[in-house]
Amino acid sequence: MRKKEYKYLGIITGLALSIFAAGCSTDNSKVINDDSVGKGQEIDLAYVEWDTEIASTNVIGTVLEELGYDINLIPLDNAVMWEAISTGEADAMVAAWLPDTHAAHYKNYRGNLVNLGENLGGAKLGLVVPKYMDVDSIEDLTNEANKTITSIEPGAGIVAAAETAVEEYDSLSGWDLDTSSSGAMVVALKKAIENEEEIIITGWSPHWKFSTYDLKYLEDPKKAFGGTETINTMVRTDLEKDMPEAYKVLDQFNWTKEDVESVMLPISEGEDPKDAAKEWIKDNSDKVEAWTKDVVK
Numbered sequence: 001m002r003k004k005e006y007k008y009l010g011i012i013t014g015l016a017l018s019i020f021a022a023g024c025s026t027d028n029s030k031v032i033n034d035d036s037v038g039k040g041q042e043i044d045l046a047y048v049e050w051d052t053e054i055a056s057t058n059v060i061g062t063v064l065e066e067l068g069y070d071i072n073l074i075p076l077d078n079a080v081m082w083e084a085i086s087t088g089e090a091d092a093m094v095a096a097w098l099p100d101t102h103a104a105h106y107k108n109y110r111g112n113l114v115n116l117g118e119n120l121g122g123a124k125l126g127l128v129v130p131k132y133m134d135v136d137s138i139e140d141l142t143n144e145a146n147k148t149i150t151s152i153e154p155g156a157g158i159v160a161a162a163e164t165a166v167e168e169y170d171s172l173s174g175w176d177l178d179t180s181s182s183g184a185m186v187v188a189l190k191k192a193i194e195n196e197e198e199i200i201i202t203g204w205s206p207h208w209k210f211s212t213y214d215l216k217y218l219e220d221p222k223k224a225f226g227g228t229e230t231i232n233t234m235v236r237t238d239l240e241k242d243m244p245e246a247y248k249v250l251d252q253f254n255w256t257k258e259d260v261e262s263v264m265l266p267i268s269e270g271e272d273p274k275d276a277a278k279e280w281i282k283d284n285s286d287k288v289e290a291w292t293k294d295v296v297k
Contacts, residue, residue, distance in 0.1 A: 036068020100226030101157035118230035128203030
């Protein structure tokens with residue numbers, strides 16, 4: 001399985017993508033067994049480099065690879081990921097947060113891709129704080145954490161939701177939204193907790209940080225962050241015709257918050273994502289069998 005990166009080459013041409021192969025764990029010269037399901041057919045899986053999506057994409061990618069497909073993992077910005085699926089530049093992604101977080105992207109591209117439905121339910125977004133902070137609702141905020149919300153990459157759906165919260169809540173009047181990256185946000189969270197300092201982050205679950213730190217969501221009575229979400233699988237329009245068995249596996253891919261967090265945690269502790277995926281697959285053969293049910297082998 002290889003990791004590819006797509007980057008913009010221009011702003012007028014729209015989705016102008018450049019691909020280069022970066023070594024992952026599979027040699028490009030690997031001989032594919034002609035008797036396999038995939039027969040070496042290439043599948044490009046797009047994802048955003050958020051912890052949840054790194055885990056899920058590596059797991060489903062490894063399952064497909066073990067069926068004989070040649071898998072490329074393609075990290076993209078969120079908006080570019082949606083466009084890549086809609087144009088057929090990428091084959092699939094398991095990273096669509098609906099109905100609220102990626103609502104604008106889904107509205108823009110839904111006519112040019114196929115929604116295979118949820119692969120995980122019960123997802124959630126909101127403002128998150130350490131439990132030692134004496135605040136329980138966004139409406140209760142005054143001047144905590146120097147009136148700063150620490151967030152992730154600009155353009156992410158959760159950042160847009162945080163901007164909405166700042167606009168809608170009087171308690172957030174004059175507050176700053178500090179955007180950086182998901183990795184930088186977690187580093188800031190770790191440092192604050194070590195020093196028992198105040199910090200407010202944009203958080204989502206499933207995520208390994210909830211099993212590592214004592215955290216809580218702030219109540220969101222205005223529903224700026226929406227309600228319970230699902231994470232859905234999206235594929236390009238012709239995938240079922242071109243690769244029906246891969247389509248079937250992607251359609252049947254479904255797991256729980258506990259499943260994905262058990263993959264995310266070792267990755268957060270330094271384990272290679274593919275190694276963590278392989279370990280989970282080995283320990284959860286019954287679930288993998290359900291994903292590959294009725295696949296012609």
